[in-house]
Amino acid sequence: MSTHSFTYAGGTVEPGTVQHTTLAVSETFVGGDVEIPITVVNGEELGPVLFCSAAVHGDELNGVKVVHDLVDRYGPADLAGTLVCLHVVNVPAYLAQQRYLPLYDQDLNRSFPGKERSTPAHRIANAVYSGVLTHCDYGIDLHTSTRGRTTTFHVRGQVAQHDEVARLADAFGANLVLAGVGEEENSLRTASTARGTPVITVEMGEAHRFQERYIERALAGIESVMTDLGMYDGERVEREWGVVADASQKTWVRSDEGGLVELHVGVGDVVDGGDSICTVHDHFATEEHEVTAPFRGVVAGLLQNPIAQPGHPVCHLVSVDEETAETIRRTDESS
Ligand SMILES: [Zn+2]
The missing domain is CATH 3.40.630.10 (Zn peptidases)
Structure with missing residues (x-):
């Protein structure tokens, strides 16, 4: 042409x-x-x-x-x-x-x-x-x-x-x-x-x-x-790996308490179900609550402003199978 x-x-x-x-x-x-x-x-x-x-x-x-x-x-x-x-x-x-x-x-x-x-x-x-x-x-x-x-x-x-x-x-x-x-x-x-x-x-x-x-x-x-x-x-x-996730395979993990957030994961990390995502501390340092992963997944999104209230989205978690989880852990370049 x-x-x-x-x-x-x-x-x-x-x-x-x-x-x-x-x-x-x-x-x-x-x-x-x-x-x-x-x-x-x-x-x-x-x-x-x-x-x-x-x-x-x-x-x-x-x-x-x-x-x-x-x-x-x-x-x-x-x-x-x-x-x-x-x-x-x-x-x-x-x-x-x-x-x-x-x-x-x-x-x-x-x-x-x-x-x-x-x-x-x-x-x-x-x-x-x-x-x-x-x-x-x-x-x-x-x-x-x-x-x-x-x-x-x-x-x-x-x-x-x-x-x-x-x-x-x-x-x-x-x-x-x-x-x-x-x-x-x-x-x-x-x-x-x-x-x-x-x-x-x-x-x-x-x-x-x-x-x-x-x-x-x-x-x-x-x-x-x-x-x-x-x-x-x-x-x-x-x-090295690929995941296509629909709405049913992802969730925002939320805090149930207000307070100061201490994160235990980074964006791109893989967590297993039950792993701690973060600890929420009260300001008097007398109480703490764990926020845990509901399933095995990759951390797609994460709080940066480290204070939370009930319902606050802390971590966007996307479900991955065991094999993919292993690959992500091995390559460690996901983030
Ligand atoms: Zn935008």
Whole structure:
């Protein structure tokens, strides 16, 4: 094919060229544009269009660094297809360094595909969705845990319902895949996937940090996906173990008491049923309560802000079989 220009709300990008631009998606109180920084790397050869998006939650920074490194790493001569990088999706929240849009605490990641005439969150989501995401064939949306918690490196996606989502998740090569069904309604991922653009979410580490080991793993995963899609001639991620868990195989282990939390596990660790996750101490140092694992599993998420109240989620635990547990213990690189 002789021409494969990429056209979207940010203009037309010719084959073999790179566009760094900003796309207006809203306005500030004083009438200035709220602009998303976007890079489009349009390969010399024809191929699929893959988007990578970061900071849909404004304080989740690992993905911002992943996208930064991505646009530095791949040029048009390397690619058959188009890489569309949304460096920061939720600019107002990014400026405030918080998860949600300021003022009304609207969650942009529960507002997709958005509406033209609705709340600020719906309007921004609509501008991003119709202006950029609908022009892409596949997507990878980069997240971290919310502040006060951390999460092990994993992928979320509707792998059981959509073959192409399963393909992305498999190619990305994370050990742990959480197969979300009916969860995270109106997220960028579920809204796009439901409307024909398969998307996976990558979750990694903590908010407000650049965590190099996760950033490198995400970059390797994206290269693996691009290789699988035929966009790039690169390395595929080989993994030592893999678990795809549905809702029935995971739970939030919660404290029944309030107090100071002393953790006994790390994110990515394997625990057996009955193992202590943490001890909750009262402030007078007169009482302590153990919080134990209800089943054998891998610690997918963990409290970082070390105080708890009854019902407080301490540990996100995903069930694994004995063989997988042994492999994780042996490789010890799960986190
Ligand atoms: Zn997030």
